[in-house]
Amino acid sequence: MILSLLLPILPPLALSFLLAGLWRPGPHPFRSHFLLKVCLAVGLALGISSCTYFAWLLIGGPSRMGLIVGESILFIAAAAFLYHALKKRISSRDADVSSKPMPKGLLVTLSVCALIALATALTRFVFLSLAAPHGEVDALSIWNLRARFLARGNEQWLDSFTGLLATHVPDYPLLLPAGIARWWTYLGDESMIIPAFVAMLFTFSTIGLAASALSFLRSRGQGLLAGIVLLGTPFLIRHGASQYADIPLGFFILATLVAFSLYDRAAGNPAGLLAMAGLMTGFAAWTKNEGLFFVFVVIFARLLVVVPEKGWKSYGSEMRIFAAGLLPVLLVVFMFKTHIAPGLSQIVSDQGATTIERLADLSRYVEAGQAFLRKAARFGHPGFVVLLVYLLLMGWRANETDRCGLRTAGMALGLMLAGYFMVFIVTPYGVRYQIETSLDRLWIQLWPSIVFLFFLFVRTPEEAMAESAGRSKFDVRKFEVDQS
């Protein structure tokens, strides 16, 4: 039963797992850094399969057998090619950090806390999903409803879907609806477990990705702590279970920043990671309109980081590989935006002469600024107060090799926050309305990446413990020498 439910995602997942391992982290092509590769593969699989399904609808119509056969041939051929490529590449690109060993007591404490947090979060997620298996209002009226139209539309899928677009927010992209509709089409049944399961995959892969990437880049303790902080963010779990697209978007933003950080760290700067960053950025744009803004943000942030350090030539060659991952997905987004849902988002189309007035209205900046500060100054997660106190107590010590990754993540998140802030200023719906309806959601899109950036920067528990222990020994030794 469970295997048959999972069957539709297994071929793209296998292909994505091989893709995620192409840069060879660790000595073993498949086992090394398994969790990191699996978490990346989950997002890649859902992104790739939603694109192939959408392309299939455009090219071949909704024939179920055609979809299954066509995709199977495509995925198996690509997976066989990648498997062969992985097997052939003997040279290991192990860029693992030789982190300080963690005291056993600390490791046990962190592991137990992480397990408790994971069990509680998983249980809560399941109960929330049981109580609202179709998701909350936006999931019902946008994402899952569109999935139904795609899956049930038959030959007239475009007619009915276009009719729906005329009445419901027209230009929201289709990563989630197409991914779910594809799954239903494979099963031949609209099981309501699927949207909830997709939501669960995205929520817990986001947490797993932040934790495993930080385990790789900093230390195991740092990864566990990041995981505990994200699992201890109630809104992340609740919003994940609501089946909105903000958590998937947050996943792709995080995955892009992780890919850049891994690229800057890994020996020989493997091009595969840049292409993966491009793919993830493209999937962000295919998930929500904010993702399109993220495309520009990433390209600009990388420019600000790479050009002063390595020059234009280096930036150009980076961007060529990045574009190789990004452009295929952007082409899908372009097809959707020009042929299926032409027109601009209402928040953009409603701009005009009054935009200047809104931009010049100081009270809007004050109102939006206060709302942002209140959100940031929250005690507990998601908020900065606890993280700030933790930073002051632990100190910071980023590795030199992480400098580019840190700057890229910092710039990108800063620009995203600035962009969201400006949306609040120019919104035609009123600042108060915009704050009440979207600030929480926008914040949670960036929160996993903020946590990732924070733990990339702050001292690891291993470093802090080793240094304080070292200092005590040093002082005691000094005391003994002086005594003698």
Add this chain to the structure above:
Amino acid sequence: MAFPAAVTSPFSSMALWAQTARPVAGLSLLLLVSLFSTIKLTKPTEQFASRFAGVMDIGPDHVTVYGQRFSTLRTMLLRHGRVGYVTDQGSENSDEKVLAIQHALAPVLVERGSAHALVVGNITQPTTDLQKFLHQHNLALLKNLGNGVLLLEGTPR
């Protein structure tokens, strides 16, 4: 030999203690706040406990209920186009309920009102006089599917 000031003075002992205690305090703070937030996930406790005790007691949500009620009607409609929607109860005309019916009948588009060739009727009050209701909305009954679900003929604009 005099003891070095760095080690012997109470201030330096405190500094040493602070150096050791800081990471412990930092970790404790972060873990406690995170775990407290995790526990908050289980609130309200009573609700969580009752749900934990009886997962199977959670009744189907309204979207599922509407999906079941309107499933027969869906098989009778074409796979595209638009239908009207009328009901005898104001609350059944809410966005939430119409959305649930839209879910059930997709890919047919559901629009409030009777100005369509085909109209879906949703009767929820046992006291509703059907003939009067149809007359009032200028509709003719095509099929009564039971459970308050009607397929009606309307007057397209």
